[in-house]
Amino acid sequence: MxxxxxxxxxxxxxxxxxADQLLRARIGKVLPNKxxxxxxxxxxxxxxxxxxxxxxxARAFHLTRGAMTNTLGKLEIAGYVHIRPDWDDARRKFVSxxxxxxxARDAALAxxxxxxxxMMSDLGEDNxxxxxxxxxxxxxxxxxxxxx
Numbered sequence: 001m002x003x004x005x006x007x008x009x010x011x012x013x014x015x016x017x018x019a020d021q022l023l024r025a026r027i028g029k030v031l032p033n034k035x036x037x038x039x040x041x042x043x044x045x046x047x048x049x050x051x052x053x054x055x056x057x058a059r060a061f062h063l064t065r066g067a068m069t070n071t072l073g074k075l076e077i078a079g080y081v082h083i084r085p086d087w088d089d090a091r092r093k094f095v096s097x098x099x100x101x102x103x104a105r106d107a108a109l110a111x112x113x114x115x116x117x118x119m120m121s122d123l124g125e126d127n128x129x130x131x132x133x134x135x136x137x138x139x140x141x142x143x144x145x146x147x148x
Contacts, residue, residue: 042057
């Protein structure tokens with residue numbers, strides 16, 4: 001890797017990491033009812049994808065099973081998820097979003113979307129559309145490397 005390529009790579013990772021931190025902080029400020037970003041992320045995935053095992057959720061978020069169990073425990077206490085045993089394998093459980101969890105996720109989206117709309121308006125729709133393919137390709141490559 002040449003010096004200019006190395007500098008470009010460092011600039012890219014610096015921008016991505018800083019943008020990630022700032023976006024997480026901004027989303028965290030607008031989430032309702034003391035919801036955490038990790039809670040919203042799990043509810044959002046469950047709202048789109050149906051039942052999942054805790055192991056599937058841990059893999060999806062690149063977390064340990066213990067970390068996911070902790071998050072699921074908080075969501076269950078809040079009444080946002082249902083956790084049931086697998087009737088065929090007692091060692092396994094299934095997690096689904098509850099009606100209260102769907103409402104909490106919808107309230108979170110209602111708080112997040114205006115903030116994102118404002119940012120996108122400031123950036124310009126053309127700039128956002130131009131950035132998406134590059135960001136998507138980067139995400140896919142990182143995901144492939146993580147699986148391989």
